[in-house]
Amino acid sequence: MATYVVVAKDQDDLGPNEINAGDTIYVEDGDRFILDPSADDDVKFEAADGGPAQFEILFNESNPNDLSVEIKDGLSPMILILDDVDLSEVEFKADDADAVTLVAGDRVTIEKYEGSKDGVDVISAGDDFTVHDKIKTEDGNDSVSLGDNATAKEIDTGDGDDAVRLGSDASVEKIDGGKGNDQFITQSQSQEEQSQNFETTGVVCFTAGTMIDTPEGQRRIEDLAAGDFVLTSDHGAQPIRWVGVRHLAGETLRRDPKLWPVRIAAGALGSGLPCCDLSVSRQHRVLVRSVIAERMFNTREVLVPAHRLVGLEGISLVEDASEVSYFHLLFERHEILFSNGAETESLYPGPQALASLGPEAVGEVLRLFPELAMRELAIKSARLIPATGRAMKKLAARHLRNCKPLVERPA
Numbered sequence: 273m274a275t276y277v278v279v280a281k282d283q284d285d286l287g288p289n290e291i292n293a294g295d296t297i298y299v300e301d302g303d304r305f306i307l308d309p310s311a312d313d314d315v316k317f318e319a320a321d322g323g324p325a326q327f328e329i330l331f332n333e334s335n336p337n338d339l340s341v342e343i344k345d346g347l348s349p350m351i352l353i354l355d356d357v358d359l360s361e362v363e364f365k366a367d368d369a370d371a372v373t374l375v376a377g378d379r380v381t382i383e384k385y386e387g388s389k390d391g392v393d394v395i396s397a398g399d400d401f402t403v404h405d406k407i408k409t410e411d412g413n414d415s416v417s418l419g420d421n422a423t424a425k426e427i428d429t430g431d432g433d434d435a436v437r438l439g440s441d442a443s444v445e446k447i448d449g450g451k452g453n454d455q456f457i458t459q460s461q462s463q464e465e466q467s468q469n470f471e472t473t474g475v476v477c478f479t480a481g482t483m484i485d486t487p488e489g490q491r492r493i494e495d496l497a498a499g500d501f502v503l504t505s506d507h508g509a510q511p512i513r514w515v516g517v518r519h520l521a522g523e524t525l526r527r528d529p530k531l532w533p534v535r536i537a538a539g540a541l542g543s544g545l546p547c548c549d550l551s552v553s554r555q556h557r558v559l560v561r562s563v564i565a566e567r568m569f570n571t572r573e574v575l576v577p578a579h580r581l582v583g584l585e586g587i588s589l590v591e592d593a594s595e596v597s598y599f600h601l602l603f604e605r606h607e608i609l610f611s612n613g614a615e616t617e618s619l620y621p622g623p624q625a626l627a628s629l630g631p632e633a634v635g636e637v638l639r640l641f642p643e644l645a646m647r648e649l650a651i652k653s654a655r656l657i658p659a660t661g662r663a664m665k666k667l668a669a670r671h672l673r674n675c676k677p678l679v680e681r682p683a
Contacts (some may be wrong), residue, residue: 275304281313293339299347301325312337319346324370326350334358343369348391350638353380360404366393367410373638376401378419388412396634397422399439409434411450417634418442429454477518477598477619478611479533479551484601485610493599493611502601505559505608505615506654513640516600516619516633525593530554533590534578536614540586542677547613551590553598554579559608559615559655560678564670568663575617575655580664584672602637606654614679620653 274289281294291297294313297305298320304327307315319325323346331353343349343366353359355377363384366372371391376382378398384405387393393409399419406426407416413433418424420439427436431450437457438444447456483490485503494517496502501509525531533551540546541558552558557575566572581587590596600619601609607618621641658664671678 274300275306277306277308278311278315279308280310283310299323299325299327301327303327304330306330306332307335307341309333309335311335312339314340314342316342316344317347317349318344322346324348328352330354331357331359335362337361340365342366343372346370348372350375353377353382355379355398357381359383363405371412375634375638386410387414394634394638418444477516477553477556477600478616479553480597480599482550482552482599482611483548485613493601494597496601502603502607503610504603504618505610507605507607510603510607512601513604514600514602514637516602516637518598518600520596520598522594525596529589529591531596533593533596534582535588535590536578536581537586537588540584541614541679543679543681545614545679546611550612550614550616551596552578552611552616557617557620557657558678559617560667561615561682562671562676562678562680564674564676565667568667568670569656569658571656573655574667575653575657576664576667580661581668581678584668584678602640606652608654617654 276289276291278293279290281292283292286292293311293315296316296318299317300320307329325346326348329341329349329351334357338361340363345368347369348371349369351364351372351374353376356379359382361383364382365386367386367389369388369391372387373394374385376397379400380397381402385395385403385407387409389410390412392412393414395407395416397418399421401418401422403424406428407424408428409416410430411432414429415435416427416429417437418439420441422439422442424444426446427444428448429436429450433453434449435455435457436447478493480494482493484493484496487501487503487509496512496515498512498514500512502512504510520531534554536546536550538546538548555577557577558581559573560576561573565574582589602619602621606620608615609618621637658667
């Protein structure tokens, strides 16, 4: 593991850790490369001994030169671009890479991004992010999250289960999600109308006031912090690795009904659960335990997003909320927690969830769990998640028709 500085191609007097631009750079796992503003020729990264290798590329100053940064096979870089860095003439070519994470601050400009053909691309950029050309991530379960006033000609995520999140007043001429179960999350009505192949969804989390079971008893979710222990259904007491929060004002909720919470009334799930009213975001998954689930999915317990259960007795959208605070709890693995007594999921860190968090939170999560972006992971869910919304709606309808509770007592 070492840190290197990439400097001008014709610089002769090199320091011990300086490398000329224009040369092929052979990367070992854990290396870090800082692109100096003087770097004035294309930079190609290749894996030493064929890889795989995870490494970091840092731009902490603007670079006025016309160049490309090329990532070859076997490599999984994290590209970090700090605030107010202008890379207007710099394009990223990572179609051969295993996976790529690009985290950019506010007021960053790049020329173009071409991501991994088959691996995961995670792009998280702040406000006033500008791409002169397009963002292309190709296949894989990719996520692209751009802040307020971001601009790009095109976002093409290719095939796979992708997620695109655009902040307020972001401008993208074209969004193409290809094949797959895609999500589009936006605060811009105009973008929502332009992207009919994406489903507008909200964040995945608990609301303030939710009581979470811990070894010391129930605690309000807003009082929990990283390092605190929480009781889980499968692994006993587990420490929280990260807590995120997002506050939404009434104006935001009125503008986007997809952000309305779902209220699950006391006892609505069956077996006296939850013990008191529970409010979660639309996409927050609730454990369903029933014979009907077993007949449909060959397993007695499945996880279903709360909005798929709306319409059942006691489960409804909260349409009149003046504001809402959503909280995320992230653990070492996907867990089943006890919230107001009911079994619900912790944050499942797939690309859609990452895209919904925003660039600052994504950067924090990826520093804790760099493997989420460094390679294509088969992240194991705590329970089966039915593959289609149609199957979930059918599950709810069968419970309603047969007057069966969503949660039966364990056998």
